[in-house]
Amino acid sequence: MVKGLYIAYTGMINEQNRMDVLANSLANVDTTGFKKEGATSQAFGDILAYNIKDKSEYYLTKREGVMNPGVRIGETYRDFSEGPMHVTDNVFDLALTGSGFFQVEFQNKNTGENEVRYTRDGGFTLNEAGEMVTKDGDYVLDENGNHIVMDPLLDVNINRFGQIFQGEEMVATIGLTDFEDYNYLEKRGENQFIANEGAVQQPAEAQVRSGYLEQSNVNVVSEMVNMIAIQRQYESNQKVITTIDGTLDIAANRLGQLS
Secondary structure, three states: OOHHHHHHHHHHHHHHHHHHHHHHHHHOOOOOOOOOEEEEEEEHHHHHHHHHOOOOOOOOOOOOOOOOOOEEEEEEEEOOOOOOEEEOOOOOEEEEEOOOEEEEEEEOOOOOOEEEEEEOOOEEEEOOOOEEEEOOOOEEEEOOOOEOEOOOOOOOEEOOOOEEEEOOEEEEEEOEEEEOOHHHEEEEOOOEEEEOOOOOEEOOOOEEEEOEEEOOOOOHHHHHHHHHHHHHHHHHHHHHHHHHHHHHHHHHHOOOOOO
């Protein structure tokens, strides 16, 4: 295989992956509490240098077999920076200022099993039983991991510590948590995350703001600029393939012809 063709091909695949990730962020620009995503890439030289220095197996350096120059798709990362606040004046719309997550109980509709998930989307409401739930019907948990139940006929007040009051009585405290390393969080549907093995929880520094919703931290202008750059880089790789194809055509069909 002509190396130039392979390098340009891997470059196109990498740009396509970057475009997919970027398009997903743009599609969620109006999703409450959404955190923008990005994609990394790895150069052949970096991977080669890492592998030949890797002595994890019997303290022997590894020998490279087939060489695949070009670009390798890296990892998808997530920007957990805080998004702007939107005023709703709905007491059950909650936003977090600072690092931390709400805890919700998610039920798998197929297996019926429950698991604790984490989200920044505080668009909550009350169901018919007076339980605080997400817009998808998942139960919001208190600091002890229990469902939050209140009287739907009484007024509700939620302070910045997440304490829920009805009249003079404190009904519950909304459960908040944080993690030492967000790399252990894995994205799930419904704008939620799960904590993988190795995740270390810690007290959340976030404060609760009732009557607000945290908006997506996706910057539309910045993402559109990135989209244009990705398109240009994709087109550059296309031109490389076209150029090499032309030279191969000359080499295979024209050189050595007798006039």
